[in-house]
Amino acid sequence: MPLAASPERWVDEHGDCLYRYALARVRRPEVAEDLVQDALLAAVRTSDGFAGRASERTWLVGILKNKVCDHFRKLGRETTFTDMEFFSGEPADKFDGDDFWIHERGPVEWKLEGAAALERAEFWQALNSCVSKLPERIAAVFTMREMDDVPSREVCATLGISDANLWVMLHRARMALRQCLELNYFTAP
């Protein structure tokens, strides 16, 4: 069955959906667009492979998912200066000499609780901008784990990092993100 009569149709029918999927994960519009293009071109090459087992959209998202994964894999090969800087900036000033929280600098209560915050566009903006502030590789690790629940082992294999390294990256990502959200959303005036 000549299914791919018009791959251009995919752009109109699934373009936005694919773009959103990529953008939520890589956050940079130009990178997201490139990934969608890579995925569609790959789909053209393999469109005989689409036997209608799943919906066309599911099939395309599956291809895009692999492209996002490849993108993360490339990031794994580069250790950047920002990573090092990020790790050296451990906020030790939050703890006293005995490693207990200094009360005034510890986590404060978040006024706007759970569900209420999730309904607000400002919260999503703050979350997005806070994740964007993480070094790219660390954001990738965090996104894979928290958004897609990729098993730790798989994340390690994709980025070529050790278990210990993964724990440190996730720990630091969460700590930085919590701090950023607290400052920019939960206690913002």
Added chain:
Amino acid sequence: MIEPTSWWKAKIVTWVAEHTPKCHDMTRLISQSQDGPLPLGTRVKMWLHYRICVWCERYRDQLGFIGKAMRGCRHEHGAELPDDAKERLKRALREKR
């Protein structure tokens, strides 16, 4: 640590503080607990620590909240591929054929 209101509570708080992970370690453990179950002994110690430390308890709840939010935003709602980008994509697909 919470401010104890009597001498025997002070004793308990001190004992728990000495026998459970320090807050700095707690932040690391709390992060790890989001990625898989920790050994029972560790979980018991963490539970005890929360009884005397509202800051770590908040830290745990807030990390959990962030995780929940991340799982809820698998799709960037509302974002649309700009028209010029769509044109570029179509051109790329035409050239490929």
